[in-house]
Amino acid sequence: MKTLKRKKPRKHPNKIEDRTDDYNIDQFEDLTYLDLIEIENAATGIIYYGYMDDMNNLIYRECSKCEQLKHISCFRPHSEGAHGYRSNCRECNREIDKLGNLRYQMKKKNLPHTLTELDFAKMQLEQKGKCYLNDSTEIHLEHFIPISWGHGGTTYKNCYYMDAALNTSKSNRNPFEWILTQPEHIQKRFYNVLVPTLAARNNMTTNAFEDYVNRCYLDFISKTA
Structure with a gap:
């Protein structure tokens, strides 16, 4: 077989990755x-x-x-x-399938889907592979403004990685109402870390960002009432 150069040459693999979730x-x-x-x-x-x-x-x-x-x-x-x-x-295919489903949902809701692989990697690095709120490594991609509201979209300005259990708990609730049901240490990180991070991505102050999210929520409620 002819040898072709890689786009990004790497060292020859000499160690099997230990992935006990995939195989024994x-x-x-x-x-x-x-x-x-x-x-x-x-x-x-x-x-x-x-x-x-x-x-x-x-x-x-x-x-x-x-x-x-x-x-x-x-x-x-x-x-x-x-x-x-x-x-x-299989693991990478699951991620690809998730992205395909997200693209379909964004198209259906007429919302932007601009997250690139570079953005995903950037978020992972920024969060060091952990949830902003509790340091869990069992994380899922989360939309701060839920897709079901018809606002936000799958963008760097609206997405981050969140603990799987917290993600399920939050669902499509208003994050500023949902956080009041969480323990104090989660609330502190929400207001001191997560909200300032997303506000900065949107070029807003934290107060302006909260007002914007609440307006999106009220618009969602008015259309579903």
């Missing part, structure tokens, strides 16, 4: 007993690495999105994919 770590095999192969992405021409056993079964391969080397059980079967599997791992 005990299933790992010593890579020295497997054959290294190159898998070319037909769309981009980028070469990814994989490992096959002596029966030509693909055992490990790199995900073309997160670029992590994972067990083949982490990839969905696909008749037209290289060696019969999709190039993106």
